[in-house]
Amino acid sequence: MTRRRFMQCAGVGLAAAMLPRSRSSASPALTSGEFRRGGMVYRPLGKTGMNVSLLAFGSHTDRAYKERGGIRNVLNAEGQARRDRQVSLAMDLGVNLIDVYEHEGQWEPLARLLKPRRDKVMVAGAYDNPEFIGQNIDRLAKLYGGYIDLYRIRSETVTFDYKLLEQWDVLRRAKEAGKIRAIGIACHLEGPMMTALQELEGLDYLMLPYNFIHAKADYGQFLPAAAERNIGLIGMKALAAGSIVGLDPRVKSDTNPENTNFMLFNSAPGSRAILPAAVAELARNLKQLPDESLPQAAMRYVYSKQFLCANMVGMTDERFVQDNCAALTRYDQLTRDEHVALESARKLTRLAGAGWLPENYQWLEEQWRA
Amino acid sequence: MARLNVSFLSSPASLPDGWDGSPGHPLCAARPAVAPCQCRQAPLLAWFAWVFVFLTPLSLPAQQGGRQELVSAGKCARCHVSSALEWGLSKHSTLTRSKSGRLPNCTGCHGESRDHVIDEQNTAKPDRMAHGEAIAALCVECHRSGCPHTSDLKNCQSCHHIHALVNPTLDAATIEKRASDLAALMKAYQGHLAEGERLVQQAQWEPARIAFGAALKDYPASDRARAALAMIARRVKPGFGGFKIVGDKFDSQSGLPEEIVMDGSGIDLVLVPAGSVDLGSEQHAGSKPVHTVNIAPFYLARFEMTQAQWKALMSANPSFHQGAKFPQADAMPVEQVSWEDCQKMLAAINRKVPGGGFRLPNEAEWEYAARAGSADSNVSAKILSVAWLRENSRIAEVASVAKSEPDAGAARVSREAANAGMAQAFKEMQRVEAAKLTAPDSYAPHPVGALQPNAWGLYDMFGNVAEWCSSLYQPYPFDAADGRESAVAQGARVLRGDTYVDSAESADLALRHSDRPTRKLRWNGVRLAFSPPAVEPPAVPASDSPAAAKSQ
Numbered sequence: 001m002t003r004r005r006f007m008q009c010a011g012v013g014l015a016a017a018m019l020p021r022s023r024s025s026a027s028p029a030l031t032s033g034e035f036r037r038g039g040m041v042y043r044p045l046g047k048t049g050m051n052v053s054l055l056a057f058g059s060h061t062d063r064a065y066k067e068r069g070g071i072r073n074v075l076n077a078e079g080q081a082r083r084d085r086q087v088s089l090a091m092d093l094g095v096n097l098i099d100v101y102e103h104e105g106q107w108e109p110l111a112r113l114l115k116p117r118r119d120k121v122m123v124a125g126a127y128d129n130p131e132f133i134g135q136n137i138d139r140l141a142k143l144y145g146g147y148i149d150l151y152r153i154r155s156e157t158v159t160f161d162y163k164l165l166e167q168w169d170v171l172r173r174a175k176e177a178g179k180i181r182a183i184g185i186a187c188h189l190e191g192p193m194m195t196a197l198q199e200l201e202g203l204d205y206l207m208l209p210y211n212f213i214h215a216k217a218d219y220g221q222f223l224p225a226a227a228e229r230n231i232g233l234i235g236m237k238a239l240a241a242g243s244i245v246g247l248d249p250r251v252k253s254d255t256n257p258e259n260t261n262f263m264l265f266n267s268a269p270g271s272r273a274i275l276p277a278a279v280a281e282l283a284r285n286l287k288q289l290p291d292e293s294l295p296q297a298a299m300r301y302v303y304s305k306q307f308l309c310a311n312m313v314g315m316t317d318e319r320f321v322q323d324n325c326a327a328l329t330r331y332d333q334l335t336r337d338e339h340v341a342l343e344s345a346r347k348l349t350r351l352a353g354a355g356w357l358p359e360n361y362q363w364l365e366e367q368w369r370a
Numbered sequence: 371m372a373r374l375n376v377s378f379l380s381s382p383a384s385l386p387d388g389w390d391g392s393p394g395h396p397l398c399a400a401r402p403a404v405a406p407c408q409c410r411q412a413p414l415l416a417w418f419a420w421v422f423v424f425l426t427p428l429s430l431p432a433q434q435g436g437r438q439e440l441v442s443a444g445k446c447a448r449c450h451v452s453s454a455l456e457w458g459l460s461k462h463s464t465l466t467r468s469k470s471g472r473l474p475n476c477t478g479c480h481g482e483s484r485d486h487v488i489d490e491q492n493t494a495k496p497d498r499m500a501h502g503e504a505i506a507a508l509c510v511e512c513h514r515s516g517c518p519h520t521s522d523l524k525n526c527q528s529c530h531h532i533h534a535l536v537n538p539t540l541d542a543a544t545i546e547k548r549a550s551d552l553a554a555l556m557k558a559y560q561g562h563l564a565e566g567e568r569l570v571q572q573a574q575w576e577p578a579r580i581a582f583g584a585a586l587k588d589y590p591a592s593d594r595a596r597a598a599l600a601m602i603a604r605r606v607k608p609g610f611g612g613f614k615i616v617g618d619k620f621d622s623q624s625g626l627p628e629e630i631v632m633d634g635s636g637i638d639l640v641l642v643p644a645g646s647v648d649l650g651s652e653q654h655a656g657s658k659p660v661h662t663v664n665i666a667p668f669y670l671a672r673f674e675m676t677q678a679q680w681k682a683l684m685s686a687n688p689s690f691h692q693g694a695k696f697p698q699a700d701a702m703p704v705e706q707v708s709w710e711d712c713q714k715m716l717a718a719i720n721r722k723v724p725g726g727g728f729r730l731p732n733e734a735e736w737e738y739a740a741r742a743g744s745a746d747s748n749v750s751a752k753i754l755s756v757a758w759l760r761e762n763s764r765i766a767e768v769a770s771v772a773k774s775e776p777d778a779g780a781a782r783v784s785r786e787a788a789n790a791g792m793a794q795a796f797k798e799m800q801r802v803e804a805a806k807l808t809a810p811d812s813y814a815p816h817p818v819g820a821l822q823p824n825a826w827g828l829y830d831m832f833g834n835v836a837e838w839c840s841s842l843y844q845p846y847p848f849d850a851a852d853g854r855e856s857a858v859a860q861g862a863r864v865l866r867g868d869t870y871v872d873s874a875e876s877a878d879l880a881l882r883h884s885d886r887p888t889r890k891l892r893w894n895g896v897r898l899a900f901s902p903p904a905v906e907p908p909a910v911p912a913s914d915s916p917a918a919a920k921s922q
Binding site: 010074104114135138162165166169170173174176177178201 | 612619653654656760812813862868869871872876877878881882883884885886888890892893
């Protein structure tokens with residue numbers, strides 16, 4: 001290097017060092033109430049006084065390891081060991097909210113795993129059972145040290161019938177008795193969200209589907225109304241049941257999204273390549289993100305949304321846990337290249353129609369596409 | 371310094387701890403940690419204080435017959451009895467307004483001190499605590515020209531006691547004469563009271579009325595004599611039109627019959643006697659802080675209102691649990707009623723009773739009655755003998771399906787399925803579980819009065835159905851005068867008592883619950899309360915009395 005060239009480089013470096021750090025620096029700007037411990041970001045869950053990790057561990061288990069015979073979440077020995085490792089890794093990386101929604105076969109193993117760290121981990125449960133809800137809460141609370149941190153019911157109707165209001169009353173009573181710390185509702189449709197804000201006394205948090213494709217909640221009156229009531233919002237379906245994973249050509253075929261047939265770059269027999277031009281455009285744009293996968297960009301999209309306190313993602317591999325946590329260590333705002341890549345993925349899925357999602361998740365496309 | 375004749379305070383047993391009967395300031399001397407009182411009117415204060423203490427025993431709660439200054443001092447008098455009595459000796463206690471616009475009462479000088487009032491640990495200090503020269507500064511806020519006797523602006527407390535601002539310029543002879551007069555009056559008053567109480571024991575109402583009337587004439591501010599006269603008036607003329615008095619037991623304090631039954635309806639009401647309750651619990655966030663509330667006597671229905679009673683009044687039965695599946699439905703509590711429905715029902719029932727009086731209990735009354743004199747709100751020890759809860763409220767048809775304990779069974783099969791791949795066994799178990807636990811139809815309320823009553827004879831205060839209260843759901847401490855008892859205010863209304871779908875594990879009488887006044891759930895019912903008819907207040911004879919001396 002010549003002396004002149006050295007001085008030019010040093011001058012530019014010095015000037016850069018003297019400038020205030022921009023938002024695209026490695027340290028993300030934290031919003032009010034938000035804080036970082038290690039690699040994990042924590043946000044306050046509405047008015048509950050609880051701080052939840054931005055990445056929460058979802059309850060879905062790996063189908064490949066499920067016991068044959070139709071039991072929803074009873075895993076074989078290998079599968080259970082894998083899941084235990086995934087949950088342990090997530091906790092080691094700072095995840096403090098673990099969902100135990102799909103309980104058959106998983107409540108007890110998870111309770112065994114979480115008990116030593118019960119004071120550092122929050123357990124979320126949900127009601128999806130013919131069993132009486134009060135009994136469900138009591139059983140769950142007994143397993144997890146006498147209380148559960150979050151518990152939710154679910155509604156898919158705009159008008160709440162007396163059964164749902166009764167369930168809510170039981171939840172409120174359980175909270176008053178100290179069995180639950182925060183009570184909420186999961187809305188898989190947009191309609192019940194406003195109804196929940198208006199009808200459910202003492203609502204602490206609300207779960208809604210949210211990802212970069214299904215971001216309808218950005219619109220409408222819901223977000224201001226939720227903010228006014230200080231309701232904690234938890235995003236779910238951040239990766240659209242794994243289907244967003246399948247959009248990335250660099251993702252290996254063994255990542256086990258639920259709809260393997262529509263992994264656009266899956267080489268497995270039976271898979272089909274669709275819309276070559278849109279696929280090529282996506283591949284080209286993803287090349288601008290050499291250190292980042294499409295799912296990571298998708299996670300960073302939901303992380304960047306300040307109205308979400310946490311994002312509950314089902315993770316069936318330690319690698320997913322690491323990737324989703326790694327996405328948090330980057331800067332908080334999406335880059336232009338990331339926006340471009342996500343837009344081309346959006347375009348591809350729009351052209352592909354609802355078929356890019358598994359059949360039991362097509363409601364996402366119908367109800368939530370922005 | 372004038373020496374007073376305090377010979378009537380002859381019994382050492384009647385003196386407070388720490389006071390040896392010497393002519394000092396007893397209220398200061400009773401507190402050994404405080405430096406001996408140096409105020410000049412100490413002997414006078416000693417006398418006046420004990421006259422008043424004797425005239426109305428401190429054991430009487432303020433709201434039901436205690437001294438007026440204790441009533442006026444409100445919450446403060448719960449702990450600061452001495453200070454309230456001292457203040458009662460001063461002219462300050464009789465003022466309804468001051469020059470500065472600030473009343474010279476507890477809150478006027480010490481501030482509202484809300485944190486201090488609700489602080490059970492006594493760590494929060496009052497908003498304002500004047501010491502030394504700051505006391506004079508406080509006085510000058512109203513007495514702008516200084517002391518009327520010396521024009522001093524700095525040393526008020528050297529002559530005037532800090533709370534009992536007795537006029538220090540009276541001469542010793544005047545004080546002595548007043549003391550003698552008051553002692554004689556007090557003796558007469560006490561004699562009349564004792565005579566009245568003896569006659570009450572013998573049920574000689576008219577002579578007793580005359581004796582208490584004489585006591586009231588001696589001391590017109592005597593709430594004790596006034597209460598006794600009201601009690602006699604009730605005994606002579608109960609005034610329960612539309613009701614039948616059951617038995618011959620009457621409350622000795624209020625003179626109210628202990629049980630009444632509404633004519634025609636069979637609604638059985640039990641007298642809840644006057645008293646105080648430590649409301650709330652430190653165990654539950656919504657029930658903090660624990661605080662004392664005084665309750666006037668009232669009637670509460672022995673049973674929750676039944677479907678038959680509701681139907682008779684409203685010509686309709688809103689209950690979920692009725693029909694062929696529930697042959698005893700008429701005796702089961704009415705449920706699926708909203709707070710607003712209850713208001714309509716109350717209007718209907720009050721039309722049937724001369725003067726009305728039926729209402730919902732407020733939440734303090736409810737908890738007081740539910741505790742029935744017990745200090746502990748946690749009732750889990752024998753809960754299933756007094757309450758229908760989830761553990762004993764499974765509907766019979768469903769219960770016959772479920773013979774094994776579901777929790778243990780599910781856990782066992784879950785383990786087996788996980789460990790040994792017994793998927794089929796687990797599926798079968800799931801099917802059975804689903805059949806017997808179809809929620810929440812697996813549980814139902816029971817006919818009222820089937821279990822044991824509480825100590826005051828009230829059934830199902832806990833469990834079966836939750837009961838609407840009149841109160842708005844607002845944070846504790848409970849204060850009936852703060853607007854929470856407004857019948858027209860908007861907001862959630864209180865529901866108390868667990869229900870047949872709640873677990874016995876978390877049973878606690880202090881738990882508070884609420885819901886919108888329009889909401890109807892199948893475990894929300896109602897229990898009637900009734901305000902006893904008022905009696906005509908006894909006439910207060912006008913005469914010189916100890917009370918007249920207190921402003922000196």
